[in-house]
Amino acid sequence: SEFNGNVSSCSPAVWTSLFQSCHKEFLFQPTGPRVTYIPPTLPEDEDSIFAHYETGINFDKYDDILVDVSGANPPQAIMTFDEAGLCESLRKTVSKSGYVKPTPVQKHGIPIISAGRDLMACAQTGSGKTAAFLLPILQQLMADGVAASSFSELQEPEAVIVAPTRELINQIYLEARKFAFGTCVRPVVVYGGVSTGHQIREISRGCNVLCGTPGRLLDVIGRGKVGLSKVRYFVLDEADRMLDMGFEPDMRRLVGSPGMPSKENRQTLMFSATYPEDIQRMAADFLKTDYLFLAVGVVGGACSDVEQTFVQVTKFSKREQLLDLLKTTGMERTMVFVETKRQADFIATYLCQEKVPTTSIHGDREQREREQALADFRSGKCPVLVATSVAARGLDIPDVQHVVNFDLPNNIDEYVHRIGRTGRCGNTGRAVSFFDPDSDDQLARSLVTILSKAQQEVPSWLEDSAFSGPGSMGVAPRKTFASSDSRKGPQGGSVQDDSVQSQSAAQTAHDEEEWD
Numbered sequence: 389s390e391f392n393g394n395v396s397s398c399s400p401a402v403w404t405s406l407f408q409s410c411h412k413e414f415l416f417q418p419t420g421p422r423v424t425y426i427p428p429t430l431p432e433d434e435d436s437i438f439a440h441y442e443t444g445i446n447f448d449k450y451d452d453i454l455v456d457v458s459g460a461n462p463p464q465a466i467m468t469f470d471e472a473g474l475c476e477s478l479r480k481t482v483s484k485s486g487y488v489k490p491t492p493v494q495k496h497g498i499p500i501i502s503a504g505r506d507l508m509a510c511a512q513t514g515s516g517k518t519a520a521f522l523l524p525i526l527q528q529l530m531a532d533g534v535a536a537s538s539f540s541e542l543q544e545p546e547a548v549i550v551a552p553t554r555e556l557i558n559q560i561y562l563e564a565r566k567f568a569f570g571t572c573v574r575p576v577v578v579y580g581g582v583s584t585g586h587q588i589r590e591i592s593r594g595c596n597v598l599c600g601t602p603g604r605l606l607d608v609i610g611r612g613k614v615g616l617s618k619v620r621y622f623v624l625d626e627a628d629r630m631l632d633m634g635f636e637p638d639m640r641r642l643v644g645s646p647g648m649p650s651k652e653n654r655q656t657l658m659f660s661a662t663y664p665e666d667i668q669r670m671a672a673d674f675l676k677t678d679y680l681f682l683a684v685g686v687v688g689g690a691c692s693d694v695e696q697t698f699v700q701v702t703k704f705s706k707r708e709q710l711l712d713l714l715k716t717t718g719m720e721r722t723m724v725f726v727e728t729k730r731q732a733d734f735i736a737t738y739l740c741q742e743k744v745p746t747t748s749i750h751g752d753r754e755q756r757e758r759e760q761a762l763a764d765f766r767s768g769k770c771p772v773l774v775a776t777s778v779a780a781r782g783l784d785i786p787d788v789q790h791v792v793n794f795d796l797p798n799n800i801d802e803y804v805h806r807i808g809r810t811g812r813c814g815n816t817g818r819a820v821s822f823f824d825p826d827s828d829d830q831l832a833r834s835l836v837t838i839l840s841k842a843q844q845e846v847p848s849w850l851e852d853s854a855f856s857g858p859g860s861m862g863v864a865p866r867k868t869f870a871s872s873d874s875r876k877g878p879q880g881g882s883v884q885d886d887s888v889q890s891q892s893a894a895q896t897a898h899d900e901e902e903w904d
């Protein structure tokens with residue numbers, strides 16, 4: 389209404405609104421400086437694409453883990469990849485990836501997904517959940533002969549996969565790209581901190597499997613570059629995180645986006661190592677009523693291949709203790725988790741000054757820096773990575789020997805995910821946690837439970853802190869762990885007690901970390 393027809397004389401505000409009304413896409417630009425970062429081009433050679441680390445000595449022990457599938461008429465588990473009915477190209481890529489035998493979540497998950505069922509699956513960190521959903525999805529898309537077309541202005545993926553952090557979704561994308569290598573199925577990834585124009589160009593070259601963090605996914609959908617009407621698979625990795633108070637609104641927006649098939653007309657698949665019961669109940673909103681619940685081992689349990697130790701500390705002694713620890717462990721690849729972004733910078737600088745080659749990853753670093761930090765850690769150039777919770781979930785980095793909780797997290801699920809960055813795929817690992825009674829007392833009971841369920845020694849001082857401190861009087865005995873499907877009622881055996889579960893959901897939403 390302020391526009392007088394003379395472009396040269398109008399104010400910047402009027403000019404902006406004029407521009408926006410002419411260029412709809414401008415409306416979806418995030419505020420702040422324009423992001424221009426374009427990640428380095430990915431190597432195309434097979435050696436890089438199929439590079440993998442070896443399974444560890446405990447890989448065969450996965451077979452001893454108890455598995456519980458609840459829900460009506462679950463299909464029979466497979467015992468070998470041969471029984472998975474994979475087409476020739478997938479068989480080849482699975483074999484080139486070094487996979488000989490499926491892990492339990494794959495033995496049960498692959499036939500469930502192939503049978504067209506919705507699934508909520510829980511299995512310990514590092515036990516192959518990614519391939520458990522990627523393989524049956526890619527198999528079906530290949531069997532149906534889908535092929536990416538770069539001629540269409542609007543790309544309509546058959547699968548949408550979401551994960552909470554940029555680095556994790558990129559890793560899932562790389563796994564999808566690896567398994568789909570040499571086929572016509574084209575995965576694409578979108579996440580924050582990278583030039584949107586670049587990602588839209590990638591989408592427009594053809595997109596069957598769209599992997600994304602929620603914010604950027606909603607952005608590209610809002611720009612009209614992606615149509616959802618062909619979506620057959622909707623996957624939530626780290627599903628409990630995707631459905632907690634931080635991300636739930638985005639997930640509801642995503643399933644409510646124009647064209648997205650209703651839950652009856654798509655397959656919804658959820659995977660995590662932790663599943664608070666309140667989140668499970670809410671997750672049912674996204675799933676068909678006859679979904680299957682797959683629990684491999686203790687729901688929310690820590691990986692038993694990680695040796696967990698605790699050191700009682702005071703707030704001001706932590707830095708020296710960390711240095712001592714790193715000096716005794718030498719240059720083993722170590723992830724050090726801290727609570728705040730500022731603390732991450734501070735500790736990384738301190739370690740560098742003490743001649744420990746260290747890098748850091750957190751939400752205030754630019755995406756270019758985050759990716760460089762991860763690359764330097766992966767390559768061993770910087771054997772120590774100081775990280776906030778942004779690196780707690782899902783990251784699969786070879787040879788991480790050691791996780792240090794410099795600051796313990798404020799909920800037990802976060803602890804389980806953090807220590808799961810080591811001890812992956814049958815390999816052993818170690819986690820050392822600094823326990824400051826002044827700030828960590830509220831976690832003591834859950835830690836005792838986690839330790840005993842993973843058959844680990846519980847320090848007597850931790851037990852004392854768990855059962856004699858204020859607030860623990862009159863505590864009910866621990867639940868049993870027979871089952872964990874929330875549909876079975878309150879006797880369900882998640883590893884947490886109710887107080888910790890509700891705290892977990894509420895608290896993650898207030899994380900200091902910025903999510904995508």
Ligand SMILES: Nc1ncnc2c1ncn2[C@@H]1O[C@H](COP(=O)(O)OP(=O)(O)OP(=O)(O)O)[C@@H](O)[C@H]1O
Nearest residue numbers: 487489490491513514515516517518661782784813
């Ligand atoms: N059947 C298999 N044989 C050999 N290696 C495997 C097999 N399945 C998965 N892997 C490898 O094991 C590692 C861990 O797998 P993945 O990252 O999928 O674990 P996850 O269960 O998703 O862990 P998290 O809970 O931490 O996200 C990866 O390097 C993956 O390639």
